[in-house]
Each structure stands twice: as structure tokens, then as C-alpha cells.
Amino acid sequence: MEIDRMLTLSTAHICQDTAEKMGNHLLDLTIYEKGKYGWFIYVDPEIAGEKIPQDLSSILKTAEKAGCTWLCLDCDGEKIKNLPTYEW
DSSP states (O other): OOOOOEEEEEGGGSOHHHHHHHHTTOSSSOEEEOTTSEEEEEOOTTTTTSSOOHHHHHHHHHHHHTTOSEEEEETTSBOOTTSOOOOO
């Protein structure tokens, strides 16, 4: 049985421009919308630094360091101190 880890963080850790790119499928990542309030993003260590906005790249690296396969960005997710937050 395969079980994956997922890190859930606040959408406040990405800027509005990044959110719009994810919503319009303009990033070369595996992203699934989480209803109206967020996204599920596959954490691929080979892609995380390439052509990905810095705000999202930092979060993906945090998820990778935590041993997670998936990142969930949710409007009600936790904000952590070592990552910047954005108002939008």
C-alpha cells in the first residue's frame, strides 16, 4: 500500500500573480484545483526551481524538505513564519 505525505499551507504564501497563473494552468506543474479555495500541487524535485515563480518555488522546496509528495494550498491553511505572505 502506498501512502503519500501532503503539506497544507495558506494560499497567503503565494502572490496574486502566481495564483492567477495556477488558475489559468500557465505553469508546467501538476496542479489540481481544490474547489474555489486552493490547489493540490505535485511536489516534483526536478521541476521545482525551473520556470516556477519564486514564491511557489520556496513553498515547494519546503514541502520537499518535509518529505511530502503533495502540497495543498488552502485559504484556511496554516501560515508559517519562515515563508513570506502576500495580501490579495
